[in-house]
Amino acid sequence: MLIRNHKLAPYTTWNIGGPAAFFFQPDSLELLQKFLCEYKDQEIFWLGAGSNILVSDKGFDGVIIYPKNILQECFVSGKYIEVGASVSISTFLHVALKYGLTGCEFMVGIPGTIGGALFMNAGAHGGQIWDRVSLVRTIDKNGSIHERNCDDFVVSYRRVINKMSQEWFLSAKLRLDKGDSKIAIQSMREFMQHRIKNHPCLLPSCGSVFRNPKPLSAAQLIESAGLKGLQIGGAQVSPKHANFIVNLGNATANDVLRIIDHIKKEVYAKFSVELETEVKFIGDK
Numbered sequence: 001m002l003i004r005n006h007k008l009a010p011y012t013t014w015n016i017g018g019p020a021a022f023f024f025q026p027d028s029l030e031l032l033q034k035f036l037c038e039y040k041d042q043e044i045f046w047l048g049a050g051s052n053i054l055v056s057d058k059g060f061d062g063v064i065i066y067p068k069n070i071l072q073e074c075f076v077s078g079k080y081i082e083v084g085a086s087v088s089i090s091t092f093l094h095v096a097l098k099y100g101l102t103g104c105e106f107m108v109g110i111p112g113t114i115g116g117a118l119f120m121n122a123g124a125h126g127g128q129i130w131d132r133v134s135l136v137r138t139i140d141k142n143g144s145i146h147e148r149n150c151d152d153f154v155v156s157y158r159r160v161i162n163k164m165s166q167e168w169f170l171s172a173k174l175r176l177d178k179g180d181s182k183i184a185i186q187s188m189r190e191f192m193q194h195r196i197k198n199h200p201c202l203l204p205s206c207g208s209v210f211r212n213p214k215p216l217s218a219a220q221l222i223e224s225a226g227l228k229g230l231q232i233g234g235a236q237v238s239p240k241h242a243n244f245i246v247n248l249g250n251a252t253a254n255d256v257l258r259i260i261d262h263i264k265k266e267v268y269a270k271f272s273v274e275l276e277t278e279v280k281f282i283g284d285k
């Protein structure tokens with residue numbers, strides 16, 4: 001299904017942003033391959049659960065690929081789970097638990113898809129998804145499918161670079177451990193309690209806006225700069241966690257960008273640290 005001029009805000013956890021010129025939701029991998037061949041000269045943006053993106057108020061003058069109806073497989077074989085890019089992290093963790101496979105509990109509460117997690121090298125509590133990747137299947141802009149191993153990527157904190165070409169993830173084969181589901185459930189409960197206690201879970205956000213300038217913490221720098229609670233328009237630096245910017249109800253992308261800009265300037269002025277955004281911006285600023 002191809003839709004023109006389709007509003008993107010409902011597809012983001014921030015609930016912000018204008019329309020995409022083209023929005024393609026394929027019903028099969030073959031249709032996706034055909035579409036990519038036809039539209040390969042357009043700017044393409046692959047959308048997962050929209051939990052780490054900020055869409056411009058003016059929208060995006062390109063093609064959004066939204067593969068929610070495909071890439072939903074989850075096959076278990078021994079200690080491996082082959083999981084499609086559109087599978088949510090929570091579904092993946094349910095499957096892992098059902099088969100007594102552990103090691104990815106740290107991902108509990110991350111509201112994205114496996115594809116988004118692979119692209120971002122999502123992680124928490126000292127774990128990151130690429131520590132568990134055995135191989136991935138990708139698709140390039142001509143619609144050709146590839147099987148790639150970890151050596152084909154440069155993986156670091158919240159950043160993954162494909163050495164080969166521009167490709168998107170179709171699935172990953174993840175290596176887990178045979179473990180005790182009861183212990184895994186207990187760890188996940190503790191991780192969730194930590195999130196509920198420390199994150200503004202009731203308001204729309206995209207999680208942490210800035211990468212941590214390791215060994216420093218972006219949240220601590222922003223808080224020390226006295227910016228907790230700062231509000232511009234409908235966007236606010238969360239009073240609960242300074243690295244979250246929340247949408248109080250009617251925030252625009254411009255409000256969020258102004259806060260981001262202000263934080264960067266203040267943190268640089270006070271601590272000489274250049275903060276870098278983790279969230280991906282789409283469209284025209």
Ligand SMILES: Cc1cc2nc3c(=O)[nH]c(=O)nc-3n(C[C@H](O)[C@H](O)[C@H](O)COP(=O)(O)OP(=O)(O)OC[C@H]3O[C@@H](n4cnc5c(N)ncnc54)[C@H](O)[C@@H]3O)c2cc1C
Nearest residue numbers: 048049050051052112113115116117119122123169206207
């Ligand atoms: C409340 C909250 C808490 C969060 N906590 C954490 C956390 O603890 N740790 C953490 O790492 N992140 C966290 N995040 C951020 C976010 O959930 C992760 O970055 C997640 O991995 C993004 O997945 P997504 O499917 O939503 O991707 P999207 O936001 O849709 O996309 C993010 C990027 O991934 C790309 N992408 C998506 N799918 C694919 C694909 N199949 N192939 C290639 N590229 C793709 C997109 O093009 C985009 O550049 C949090 C977000 C929220 C809202």
